[in-house]
Every structure is written in structure tokens, then in C-alpha cells.
Amino acid sequence: MAARETLDALDHGVLRFLTAGSVDDGKSTLIGRLLYDTRSILADQLVAIERTSRRRGQALDLSLLTDGLTAEREQGITIDVAYRFFATAIRKFIVADTPGHVQYTRNMVTAASTAQLAILLVDARHGIVEQTRRHAALVHLVGVPRLIVAVNKMDLVGYGMDRFAAIAAEFRAFALRHGIGAVRCVPMSALAGDMVVDRGNRMPWYDGPTLLQILETTEAPPPRPDAPFRFPVQYVARPTSTHGRSYLGRIESGGIAQGEQVTVLPAGATTRIRAIRAFDRVRERAGLHASVALELEDEIDISRGDLIVRANAAPPVARTLHADIAWLGRAPLETRRTYALRHTTREVRARVQTITDRWNVETQRREPATAALQMNDIGRVSLALSQPVFADRYHDNRATGSFILIDEATNDTVAAGMVR
Secondary structure, three states, X not given: OHXXXXXXXXXXXXXXXXXXXXXXXXXXXXXXXXXXXXXXXXXXXXXXXXXXXXXXXXXXXXXXXXOOOHHHHHHOOOOOOEEEEEEOOOOEEEEEXXXXXXXXXXXXXXXHOOOOEEEEEEEOOOOOOHHHHHHHHHHHHOOOOEEEEEEEOHHHHOOOHHHHHHHHHHHHHHHHHHOOOOEEEEEOEOOOOEOOOEOOOOOOOOOOOOHHHHHHHOOOOOOOOOOOOEEEEEEEEOOOOOOOOEEEEEOOEOOEEXXXXXXXXXXXXXXXXXXXXXXXXXXXXXXXXXXXXXXXXXXXXXXXXXXXXXXXXXXXXXXEEEEEEEEOOXXXXXXXXXXXXXXXXXXXXXXXXXEEEEEEOOOOEEEEOOOOOOOOOEEEEXXXXXXXXXXXXXXXOOOOOEEEEEOOOOOOEEEEEEEO
């Protein structure tokens, strides 16, 4: 029993994080090093990587663990987001390796939308570059609460303390101007392994924790106990001989119990929860991120895209949204065009009424509105909607405060938005 209590005390749960930064800063190699030094690589994977590395005349190329696409291996870059899982005695991790190229910024935003922490890599030779600032601004914009600046490739600058101190000071000044808090800086060499999992002996001047020690001890933001209940309906199941009509989905915020009073939007009808069914059993209550089927006491016309909330705790019903958006489309945003807006499970048509301003990555300032937003621009806009949506502020609820815009002609996702 004592041993079990000790294990429970050491267990810090699951942490979702991503690696970001400019191209060739070493993101894939860092994740490979974490997997390799924590012994999270299967034997057959390691043999295949060793064989490929020898064929290329290289030392062990740990980036091959995450760069799985043929194009990625041929070019030596990351294109898609690669998710990997590993664990230590203290914590489990879900890590997303994101691309550094400007044209793949959309993939980085996708990974950041669910992350609890971001590792922003900086090449010690080049220091802070535009893509470093862009990724820092984006992870801050989408609400990632914690940021680690990993100054990588210290082996290529002689493990110099002054170089690390200069980069850390420059980034902290940038973070202060942009309102980015909770920043930690660590020097390291992902290729050699210094300060990633093991300390090594080449940077005795750094007395802080290693990267893995920071990841193991960082407190993941707990779910708010007072968060309002939000249940976007994904699917309606017809009644059977044993069950009534039920509404399937995932609880995106808060929790609910059998017998509680709820309101269905947009109808505004109020009823009570008759039953909560999970895959394996009937439950008296369900909490955050539980995938369940809800049966209601009254027959109400409900379809996919509707939202079930606790009575007297409904979000605003809006036909106009004011939002920050990261424009990801190759073609510029056009205020005359109509886009499809997808919010939770609801999809409506939307038109950008006005572009209020644009954030300049180089000057870290908001500038007067331009006629259009170009790819990778970050701007504030007002959207007119064909039908109402039920949105919280992104600051209050990431799931119900975010949306994407889709080009109706190409079906491409062209923007990620955060409700202000």
C-alpha cells in the first residue's frame, strides 16, 4: 500500500506539449533524443533508424523517429504534425513535432490548439529570427499557458554561456513587450544530448533543471471546477426497444449529472437529463471530455450542431463575432467573399465585415487595418454569420471559443479564429 501511495504521489498525469520554431532549429532531433534517452523506442524502430543512418554515412539520425513522410526524409524537413507518446516514472507525455517552414504554419497552429506547453527552439548560431517571434506570438494567441525557450545547438557555439545569456535576454524582452508570461530558458544540444534528459558535463555554468526535469515537474493547468457545461451534439441516435432517443457527443466543458436541468440551443427549450450512457455502462454523472449519449425527459427537436448547456448558464447567442484570426490560406482574405465557419459541431456561412487591425511580427505592434490579410498574418476581424452560433470567449473556454474558416470552393481550412 505504501509503495502504491508513493507511485501516486509521483504521478503528475499527462502533459501535452509541442515543439515549435524556425526550420532546421532541431525540433525533430530533440523529440528523437527525448524518446531515445528515455528508452521509449522499440527495438525494431531503432534497428531501422541505425540502418538508414549508416546508409547515408551519418551518425544515428534521431530526427527519423518523427519525420515519417517520404518528402520529409528526402528534404530533411518537417511538413506534417507528428504525434509521439512516451513516459517516465513521473509523467506521461503526448508530444507534437510541428513544421518550421512559413508555408506550413497552419499545421503548427493545429498542434498548439490542444497543447498545455510549448517548447520553442532557437538555433544558438542564429538567435531569435522572425519565425521564432511568429511561433511565440501564435502559441500565446491560441492560449498555450507555458513556454520553454530551448536554445539548441550549443555544441556549435562552443557551449558558450554568453551566447545563451544574450539569446535568453533578447527573448525575454520580446515576451515582455508582447505580454507573454511563464517563460523558462534552457541551453542544450539535442544532437549530443546535453541538458535534454541528462545534464552532460559541457555546460557546468548552467545550474538550472534539464529540459526533461522541467517537463516532468510543470503543473498542467487543472480543469476549472466551476466551468459551465457545454455539450455540442455530434449525432442523434434513434430510439430502440431498450433506449430512448439519445444525443451523442463529447463534454467540452464542465460536467453534468442525471436529473439536472439543461437548455438546448438554439431552440431555447429546457428539460432534464433522464440518463447518461457511456460505451460500457449507464453513469450517474459525466465530466470533462467524456464521450457520452444523453437521454432527455422531453421530446425536443435537436440535431447535429445544437448545443446542450446547463439551464441558466448559456453562452451568448451571436450573429456577429469579433475575433482574432491567424490567416492560413495562400490566397488573401477577402471581405467580399463568404466562407464556411465551423464552430464545435456547428457549421454556418460567414463573411468578414471589417478587418480592425493587423499584428506586425517584426515590430510586435498592432497596425491599422489593411485591405486584406495575407498568409500567416494575424488580425482582428468582425464576422457576420448566416445563422447564430453559441460561443464563449476563447480566454474562458478554448473549445467553444475557437473556430475555423473554410474556403467553400476548395474545402481548404484558411483561418483559425479565437473569439474575443
